[in-house]
Amino acid sequence: MNTVQPNVPRLFSSIAFLWFVVIVASLSGTPCLAQENSDCLACHSDKALAGTRKGKTIAVFVDEKKFGSSIHGSLACISCHTDLEKKELPHEEDLAPVNCGTCHSAEQELHSKSLHGKALSRGDPLAPSCKDCHGTHDILPSSNPKSTIAVLQIPFLCGKCHQEGAPVQRQRTIHQDHILENFSESIHGEGLLRKGLVVAPNCASCHTAHAILPHTDPSSSIGRRNIAATCTKCHALIEQVHRKIIKGELWEKEGNVLPACVDCHQPHKVRKVFYTQGMADKDCLRCHDNKDLKASKDGRLLFIHTEELASSRHNKTSCSQCHAGVNASRVRPCETITQKVDCASCHAEVGQQYQKSTHGALMAKNDPNAPTCKECHGTHGVLGKLNPQSATFATNVPDLCARCHREGQKAAMRYTGGQHGIIERYAESIHGRGLKKSGLTVTAMCTSCHTAHNVLPHTDSLSSVNTQNLPSTCGRCHHGIQEQFVQSIHATSIGKSDKKLPVCSDCHSAHTIRRADEEGFKLDIMTKCGRCHVDIAKTYFDTYHGKVSQLGYTKTAKCYDCHGAHDIQKVSDPRSHLSRDNVVSTCQKCHPGATRRFAGYLTHATHHDPEKYPFLFWTFWGMTSLLIGTFLFGGIHTLLWLPRALQMRRKRSKKVPDKNDTNPENSSSKENDGAS
Amino acid sequence: MERVKQEERQYQRFSRLNRVLHVVMIVSFMSLALTGMTLKFSYTQWAVILSRFFGGFESAGYIHRVAAVMMIGLFAAHFVDLTRRKRREHGTWRAMIFGPDTMLFNKRDLRDFIASLKWFLGKGPRPEYGRWTYWEKFDYIAVFWGITVIGSTGMMLWFPEIFTLIFPGWFINVATIIHSDEALLAVGFIFTVHFFNTHLRPEKFPMDIVIFTGRMPLEELQRDKPAEYKALIESGKLEEYLVEPYPPIVIRTVKAFGWTALAIGFSIVVWIIYAMVFAYR
Numbered sequence: 041m042n043t044v045q046p047n048v049p050r051l052f053s054s055i056a057f058l059w060f061v062v063i064v065a066s067l068s069g070t071p072c073l074a075q076e077n078s079d080c081l082a083c084h085s086d087k088a089l090a091g092t093r094k095g096k097t098i099a100v101f102v103d104e105k106k107f108g109s110s111i112h113g114s115l116a117c118i119s120c121h122t123d124l125e126k127k128e129l130p131h132e133e134d135l136a137p138v139n140c141g142t143c144h145s146a147e148q149e150l151h152s153k154s155l156h157g158k159a160l161s162r163g164d165p166l167a168p169s170c171k172d173c174h175g176t177h178d179i180l181p182s183s184n185p186k187s188t189i190a191v192l193q194i195p196f197l198c199g200k201c202h203q204e205g206a207p208v209q210r211q212r213t214i215h216q217d218h219i220l221e222n223f224s225e226s227i228h229g230e231g232l233l234r235k236g237l238v239v240a241p242n243c244a245s246c247h248t249a250h251a252i253l254p255h256t257d258p259s260s261s262i263g264r265r266n267i268a269a270t271c272t273k274c275h276a277l278i279e280q281v282h283r284k285i286i287k288g289e290l291w292e293k294e295g296n297v298l299p300a301c302v303d304c305h306q307p308h309k310v311r312k313v314f315y316t317q318g319m320a321d322k323d324c325l326r327c328h329d330n331k332d333l334k335a336s337k338d339g340r341l342l343f344i345h346t347e348e349l350a351s352s353r354h355n356k357t358s359c360s361q362c363h364a365g366v367n368a369s370r371v372r373p374c375e376t377i378t379q380k381v382d383c384a385s386c387h388a389e390v391g392q393q394y395q396k397s398t399h400g401a402l403m404a405k406n407d408p409n410a411p412t413c414k415e416c417h418g419t420h421g422v423l424g425k426l427n428p429q430s431a432t433f434a435t436n437v438p439d440l441c442a443r444c445h446r447e448g449q450k451a452a453m454r455y456t457g458g459q460h461g462i463i464e465r466y467a468e469s470i471h472g473r474g475l476k477k478s479g480l481t482v483t484a485m486c487t488s489c490h491t492a493h494n495v496l497p498h499t500d501s502l503s504s505v506n507t508q509n510l511p512s513t514c515g516r517c518h519h520g521i522q523e524q525f526v527q528s529i530h531a532t533s534i535g536k537s538d539k540k541l542p543v544c545s546d547c548h549s550a551h552t553i554r555r556a557d558e559e560g561f562k563l564d565i566m567t568k569c570g571r572c573h574v575d576i577a578k579t580y581f582d583t584y585h586g587k588v589s590q591l592g593y594t595k596t597a598k599c600y601d602c603h604g605a606h607d608i609q610k611v612s613d614p615r616s617h618l619s620r621d622n623v624v625s626t627c628q629k630c631h632p633g634a635t636r637r638f639a640g641y642l643t644h645a646t647h648h649d650p651e652k653y654p655f656l657f658w659t660f661w662g663m664t665s666l667l668i669g670t671f672l673f674g675g676i677h678t679l680l681w682l683p684r685a686l687q688m689r690r691k692r693s694k695k696v697p698d699k700n701d702t703n704p705e706n707s708s709s710k711e712n713d714g715a716s
Numbered sequence: 717m718e719r720v721k722q723e724e725r726q727y728q729r730f731s732r733l734n735r736v737l738h739v740v741m742i743v744s745f746m747s748l749a750l751t752g753m754t755l756k757f758s759y760t761q762w763a764v765i766l767s768r769f770f771g772g773f774e775s776a777g778y779i780h781r782v783a784a785v786m787m788i789g790l791f792a793a794h795f796v797d798l799t800r801r802k803r804r805e806h807g808t809w810r811a812m813i814f815g816p817d818t819m820l821f822n823k824r825d826l827r828d829f830i831a832s833l834k835w836f837l838g839k840g841p842r843p844e845y846g847r848w849t850y851w852e853k854f855d856y857i858a859v860f861w862g863i864t865v866i867g868s869t870g871m872m873l874w875f876p877e878i879f880t881l882i883f884p885g886w887f888i889n890v891a892t893i894i895h896s897d898e899a900l901l902a903v904g905f906i907f908t909v910h911f912f913n914t915h916l917r918p919e920k921f922p923m924d925i926v927i928f929t930g931r932m933p934l935e936e937l938q939r940d941k942p943a944e945y946k947a948l949i950e951s952g953k954l955e956e957y958l959v960e961p962y963p964p965i966v967i968r969t970v971k972a973f974g975w976t977a978l979a980i981g982f983s984i985v986v987w988i989i990y991a992m993v994f995a996y997r
Contacts, residue, residue: 584873584892587758591767595774633877640885641876647893659890663897670901674909677851680836681917688842689918692939 080117106178140170150250194242215385222308256388271301324359348421383413393493434481441486465551510543524606562594569599579644726931747783751776757991825850846943869895907981928970
């Protein structure tokens with residue numbers, strides 16, 4: 041009886057399913073099973089059959105026996121390979137990937153939101169899709185011990201990628217090491233793998249099967265807020281056990297304040313021990329409170345200032361959270377530590393940014409100059425950036441960066457670009473003075489433009505100070521200006537030019553930014569415009585406005601007074617300050633009585649262009665001829681006269697002695713005149 | 717005794733009003749030239765310094781306009797003086813314009829000019845110049861031309877909003893070119909040709925102060941303007957024009973003023989040459 045009984049419902053359900061298929065087929069009225077599986081297998085049962093996918097040759101043999109015994113054995117080929125429906129045989133190659141979500145939509149959705157799904161949609165070649173875990177034609181139910189997703193198989197399935205040395209573990213940012221190894225040694229792994237307890241947790245018990253998310257994600261099953269709920273799925277009454285320490289329900293409600301399970305029971309390494317004894321900070325301080333404690337290897341001081349730690353941002357973080365890898369069962373739990381503190385295990389996003397930055401790239405190359413987290417943030421005394429004592433507090437950041445980037449320091453030494461004396465220049469700039477002299481913490485400092493962790497050279501297209509990104513970087517504070525600028529002719533999305541279009545720094549500079557209402561800046565801006573608009577700037581300096589500004593006065597029309605500063609448009613654009621509708625009111629800003637005729641004044645006129653300005657050209661040459669003619673006449677007349685006049689004077693001075701007798705006083709006064 | 721008498725007997729060539737007007741003319745002309753040049757040659761360093769000296773471009777502009785009004789005023793005053801003189805000395809405009817002492821060119825000037833050229837080339841004696849030589853007349857008439865041209869374009873630049881009610885905007889550009897080039901002509905001519913003809917030519921070197929004192933020694937009149945001297949002797953009117961010379965303090969003051977004007981004039985010439993030859997972009 042016992043052996044027959046289970047077969048009854050299975051037999052019943054398969055008969056019911058066959059009936060269902062027949063009914064659906066007949067009701068739909070179309071031959072939906074036009075391609076029977078046997079049609080497909082006519083070819084695909086050939087073991088040597090090969091096909092192509094994306095240019096690669098692949099085996100397309102389908103094992104009929106395995107497929108028949110798989111959970112999908114009763115389905116038609118075309119219910120998964122839907123793109124072959126009603127196609128003539130033999131069909132085209134390069135089939136569309138099978139979409140499991142057609143039937144398994146809930147799982148599909150969870151997967152697409154998960155770490156794996158996101159990596160897949162990014163095109164990460166290491167990202168797993170359905171078939172990487174479940175297989176293809178040979179999918180077995182999880183209840184089948186042979187299934188890849190059978191309870192006992194799961195650690196090895198996940199371990200394919202997450203074991204030490206696997207590409208994922210090496211090339212992707214996974215903050216846990218020796219996962220499979222540690223798990224298999226843990227109390228969970230021991231129960232599952234050695235004792236064969238199928239109720240012992242496997243990977244999916246904590247991480248879920250499809251909704252795998254990083255622990256930093258608030259909706260992750262292993263996130264700080266949810267980890268208690270995940271553990272209590274099995275350890276239902278654990279609250280009572282921990283009541284003394286965590287006061288029951290507070291544990292779950294304020295997961296951010298109180299320790300979470302993993303703070304004591306390290307993931308993948310959980311053992312049946314009294315962690316409160318081995319893992320508490322005070323146990324670390326038993327040795328590290330000693331002021332003379334030194335490392336045996338390099339003699340560096342290992343003393344920990346408890347006051348410093350207590351006032352730090354991490355005062356609620358236990359030692360072992362950062363110094364991971366301790367083994368509470370040892371007398372010296374720290375002797376099992378093999379790796380340096382990895383801040384990214386909590387600050388995952390920041391860690392990823394850092395890795396992509398120039399600083400992180402240098403670190404990856406083991407460059408001795410590379411700054412790590414602690415170079416900027418410190419170690420045990422780490423403070424939040426809003427704490428004025430912190431080195432990362434806004435007003436302290438320039439000094440922090442200056443440690444390496446000041447002229448003569450290590451970063452400045454290896455720098456090959458064109459920006460020099462940046463620390464000094466910044467200090468003199470409007471931003472630097474705002475920050476340091478006025479103490480405005482909202483003023484732009486180093487990280488406001490360069491970002492804190494994503495620091496990249498301006499040549500990198502991902503850099504916040506790359507030409508493409510600069511307007512939005514400056515626009516984070518100067519948003520109104522950015523709005524105008526992105527609409528202007530200088531914006532890369534609008535302006536069409538062979539020359540490089542200007543961005544903020546081309547006119548305002550990078551580190552020497554001055555107030556725009558400063559005299560010097562106002563005068564300087566004309567040469568800035570003139571760097572690209574060479575001819576138009578030259579002709580501007582030929583007119584009254586240009587001449588006055590050339591003398592060093594700003595109370596005259598400069599480029600931006602007429603063309604606008606950030607909202608420059610083509611003159612032909614109706615939005616331009618100089619368009620037909622706007623030009624008169626633009627002139628009226630300075631010349632209240634200006635009319636349309638007045639606006640006809642040529643502000644960029646030159647008398648050197650007979651084509652464009654014939655009136656000016658001919659007036660100029662008319663006047664010049666008059667000048668040359670008059671001077672030639674006067675000059676020749678004078679030059680011809682000179683010898684005769686000298687002759688006269690010589691004759692007269694010969695007569696002087698005669699005159700002296702009659703009029704000595706007169707002639708002596710004349711001599712005096714000559715001498716004076 | 718005779719010495720004193722000799723000194724007393726100087727010929728009065730210019731009336732008090734004419735002398736005052738010339739001083740006003742010098743002051744206003746120099747001011748106009750200096751302030752205007754700062755703009756014309758704004759690309760030179762001296763223009764920047766000069767502009768600063770005048771208290772900036774706006775204050776230089778005020779000085780320029782005040783001086784312009786002064787010059788227009790003296791022009792008007794000269795017209796009034798001409799009308800009065802016509803009534804007193806000539807009776808009609810016709811008599812004045814075509815009389816022997818006219819300021820306008822006539823046949824005699826053409827003769828004098830040709831004779832002068834011959835004299836320059838050593839082919840004849842020095843002509844017997846009259847009361848007004850042709851180069852003096854040229855200077856005088858040039859002022860009329862200059863004031864008309866520079867004054868009218870200057871008004872356009874002063875009141876562009878009013879002038880563009882009638883003229884198109886580019887007239888202002890044209891006016892700028894005419895104003896500045898005509899001014900360059902005036903400044904250049906006065907500080908070179910006029911300076912030479914009047915002050916620097918060897919007979920007068922270093923300066924002729926008759927325009928400030930109004931009087932010149934008789935023997936100088938005799939030598940310089942023989943025809944006028946003869947006419948005065950013949951008509952017997954010489955006595956009417958003989959006046960006492962100024963005391964030395966006046967002469968010294970006048971000379972100081974003259975030196976200043978000459979120095980400014982020459983500086984301007986040097987600056988212009990520098991700007992046009994060495995600094996021109």
